[in-house]
Amino acid sequence: MEEILEILEDNARISFDDLAKLTNKKVEEVERIVKQYEKKGIIVKYKTLINKERLKEERGVVALIEVNVTPQKDVGFDQVAERIYRFPEVKSCYLLSGTYDLLLVVEGKDIHTVASFVAEKLAPLSSVKGTVTHFMLKKYKEDGVVLVKDEKNKRLAITY
Amino acid sequence: MVSERVEKIPPSGIREFFDLVLGMPEVISLGVGEPDFITPWRIREKAITALEEGYTSYTSNKGLQILREEISVHLERKYSLSYHPDREIVVTVGVSEGLDLSLRAILDPKDKVVVISPYYVAYPALVELNLGEVIYIETEEKDGFKINLDKLKRAMKIKPKAIILNYPSNPTGVTYTKEELEDIWEILEKEDILIISDEVYDELTYSGKHIPFPSLKRAKKRTVLLNGFSKGYAMTGFRLGFACGEEKIISAMTKIHSFSMLCAPIISQLAGREALKAQKEVSLMRSEYQKRRDFIVKELNSLGLSTHLPEGAFYCFSSIRKFKLNSLDFAKRLLMEEKVAVVPGRAFGKIYDDYIRISYANSLDNLKEASIRLGRFIEKIN
Incomplete structure (x- = not known):
């Protein structure tokens, strides 16, 4: 992947100034490249990774839902997938190989919200043959970042 | 008791400064002579397995x-x-x-x-x-x-x-x-x-x-x-x-x-x-250091600390000549006033008292914060 993208993927808030210094380019050049990535839809959006494990207040629940569906003529899985990913409750939707077809990441404020989404919206779809819902208990690592403990620096503060 | 040979070796003139740094917990240290990365996991894992297997x-x-x-x-x-x-x-x-x-x-x-x-x-x-x-x-x-x-x-x-x-x-x-x-x-x-x-x-x-x-x-x-x-x-x-x-x-x-x-x-x-x-891990760390190098060298030069572009390792050897402080005083004051640690140049040879060694084996965030503090410090002593 391009160096600029690599840096931005790790830190979306970095300034054009710093980005230019890191990549040995001119500020205007870096700005132009980033704008182009945005235009082409390569950079889709800038988001913040929040460690919800550390939030004191109500954190909501996350469920991974395996979905078995009947693919449709000519459009395969795409149309049924669209029916499903259009639901705002669905944060992510993937087509997988293996024993089930779609994997959804669904977020809700509590177990009941997710349960009623499955029972009232997802399962009744005619092309959905079956679902298995897994509630997430703990996040250890997300997007390459370990969430559960700080890696403390163990170096001496000064050495030759 | 101690042999003449050992007695003859002069004590490091900056030991005291090192102790000062080690006694200050909240320091951003650009004085470290080792990587800030932890050993890549596949290597650590091998060491753990070796112990488990009784080596x-x-x-x-x-x-x-x-x-x-x-x-x-x-x-x-x-x-x-x-x-x-x-x-x-x-x-x-x-x-x-x-x-x-x-x-x-x-x-x-x-x-x-x-x-x-x-x-x-x-x-x-x-x-x-x-x-x-x-x-x-x-x-x-x-x-x-x-x-x-x-x-x-x-x-x-x-x-x-x-x-x-x-x-x-x-x-x-x-x-x-x-x-x-x-x-x-x-x-x-x-x-x-x-x-x-x-x-x-x-x-x-x-x-x-x-x-x-x-x-x-x-x-x-x-x-x-x-x-x-x-x-x-x-x-x-x-x-x-x-x-x-x-x-x-x-x-x-x-x-x-x-x-x-x-x-x-x-x-x-x-x-x-x-x-x-683990060559892949090595090259990832190398490209990380390189980015930091490019960043810090530009920062240092723009602050007036004339610095050659280092072609390897993770150190800058920056000139402080124009500030009329010797390397130890510069490092001490920088430490006390801005809580940034660097190694005085004299540690690497008497005549290098116009230089400080800055290690960029540190996170980009720390390097940024350190250069802000350095800038503030330089403004004060200039």
Whole structure:
């Protein structure tokens, strides 16, 4: 992947100034490249990774839902997938190989919200043959970042 | 009680400053001589498995056969250098031990050893501990801290027994091109001198390709190549290095090693074997350092700390000449007033009191914050 993208993927808030210094380019050049990535839809959006494990207040629940569906003529899985990913409750939707077809990441404020989404919206779809819902208990690592403990620096503060 | 030889070695003038830094918890330290990365997981995992499997014994003095073989293959593949794993390689406890062994193996009292300044602090100390005499060749900022060939020629008149080279260099980050090394070798080849080449930062070379000294024509027989796992593989705490050279000198070094150290820890050796396969991890760390280097060098120069672009290692050797503070006072005040630690240049040679060593083995966030604080400090003293 391009160096600029690599840096931005790790830190979306970095300034054009710093980005230019890191990549040995001119500020205007870096700005132009980033704008182009945005235009082409390569950079889709800038988001913040929040460690919800550390939030004191109500954190909501996350469920991974395996979905078995009947693919449709000519459009395969795409149309049924669209029916499903259009639901705002669905944060992510993937087509997988293996024993089930779609994997959804669904977020809700509590177990009941997710349960009623499955029972009232997802399962009744005619092309959905079956679902298995897994509630997430703990996040250890997300997007390459370990969430559960700080890696403390163990170096001496000064050495030759 | 203490021997004359040890008494004679001057105490480091900046020990007190180091203690000051170590006593301050909230410091951003640009004074650290080791990677800020933790050893890559696949290497740590190997060490854990080694313990689980009960690898807790001594190894042969030379080091595990499988590790020496892997080192030999690695040097062949990377640099087309061939060292026989049984006769020409000894595994050491870090490059530090390798350096000590090579000096102990060759020095008789009053033998002379050339050290290039600014130098890594252990070089002169180890020469003196081994009763040798140090001949300094001072490099200068105007030459980009590279060895001046006239000075090198002049030093040869004193008939030194060995010269210690170190590139990429701690503390300057300087390294040499093939042509530059050939010029150096052309002078050294005519002399009866052993080259001890400490290349522990070889993996951290950013501009061009690292050229090991023994890869120069006819130089292999005359060189002891020292290298290790501390820097490129982020394995400082494993204390693992190796020395390669002619059978005669390697076996002399192994003899000393067999009495003084016996062998490098077996767990480190097994981890080191895995490390040589972790080239992808090494190159990820290298490109991370390179980004930070480009960032910090620009920052430092724009703050008025004139800084050469270091071609390797993870240090900047920056000039503080225009601030009318010596390196120790500069470092002390920077520490007390802005809580940023750097190493005073005088630690690397008396005449470098106009410089500070800045390590960029630190997170980008810390480097940014440190340069803000440096800027504030400079404004104050200017």
